[in-house]
Amino acid sequence: MEGLKTMQREALRQYLDGLLKSADFRDYCPNGLQVEGKAGVQRVICGVTASQALLDEAIERQADAILVHHGWFWKGEDGRVTGFRRQRLASLLAHDISLFAYHLPLDAHPTLGNNAQLAKRLGWTIEGNFSEQNIGFVGVPPAPTFAGELAQWVHQALGRAPLLIGDATRTIKRIAWCTGGAQSYFEEALATGADIFVSGEISEQTVHMARETGMLYLAAGHHATERYGVMALAAYLSDACSISCDFVDIDNPV
Ligand SMILES: [Zn+2]
Missing domain, CATH: 3.40.1390.30 (NIF3 (NGG1p interacting factor 3)-like)
Structure with missing residues (x-):
């Protein structure tokens, strides 16, 4: 070429x-x-x-x-x-x-990473980090929104139906998120004061933790939340190094 x-x-x-x-x-x-x-x-x-x-x-x-x-x-x-x-x-x-x-x-890179790129795609403003090695992110949506509306927006933006655990009529002002399989960071996310924790996967016990703590949980897909970091990196690398970098999406429902 x-x-x-x-x-x-x-x-x-x-x-x-x-x-x-x-x-x-x-x-x-x-x-x-x-x-x-x-x-x-x-x-x-x-x-x-x-x-x-x-x-x-x-x-x-x-x-x-x-x-x-x-x-x-x-x-x-x-x-x-x-x-x-x-x-x-x-x-x-x-x-x-x-x-x-x-x-x-x-996952963690402040601009090209999965978490930063997910926020960019969803219009969320990053306010800080949480958890070991600052892998988790916390921030706000453009305006307070009902949890059900947030789930619909995530569905539309990522092209995959997420699973919402908790009251869909709850107002969401503060969001904690970590792409992929980060359901084990639930308690660290809770400690940030977030109204909802968004990750990719969900475990059986996540449902009970959400019900008992009052922090909602949105499972938005491991693959669906982790496409954007490597996509951003591919674009960055093409520009910075003048080599050809194409992203190939191999569909995965999880
Ligand atoms: Zn992953």
């Missing part, structure tokens, strides 16, 4: 690690370059999760690297390269494609 530069994989790694401050986070997976591919990078395919479907798309588009929020090698995982893991790794190695993954650093 014309106008595109070839960036060295190592330079790209250093650039991304610095931009996302990956060394500052304790995480459940290694952040940064997870699988080493060819030395030169011109085309990057970006997505939420390094699933086989995303790898196939990257191979089809002759990508040199893949950049995701959910990579591989999670703590507690069985490390054996068998079955679907063998297939995934074989696909990457056969095509000499690098895999870059940024988990918590890409």
Whole structure:
């Protein structure tokens, strides 16, 4: 492609690690370059999760690297390269494609991160952070709104029906949010004084905690809330480094 530069994989790694401050986070997976591919990078395919479907798309588009929020090698995982893991790794190695993954650093980044980008999409103003490593965000909607209206707006903006736990007629003035599977931060969110906690997933016990504490809960989808960080990063990287970065959305109902 014309106008595109070839960036060295190592330079790209250093650039991304610095931009996302990956060394500052304790995480459940290694952040940064997870699988080493060819030395030169011109085309990057970006997505939420390094699933086989995303790898196939990257191979089809002759990508040199893949950049995701959910990579591989999670703590507690069985490390054996068998079955679907063998297939995934074989696909990457056969095509000499690098895999870059940024988990918590890409949730937390103050402008490009999932939480900041979700707020931008939903029109919420960020006022602060909460929880360990400041992963959670707290802020306000453009105007006080009924919880039912907020849920409808989230449905419209993200294209997925959320699950609201609590009184839909409650007025929401203050929102705590954390994208993905952050239901375990419920009590930290409660301590911020928020009227509602918005995350992606929900657990059985989340319902009881919402009922008993009075803080509402909105499960807006793990995938649906975590598309925007890597999308923003793809756009930023195209501009900053003059390499091709395309976001590919692999549908996921959760
Ligand atoms: Zn996630």
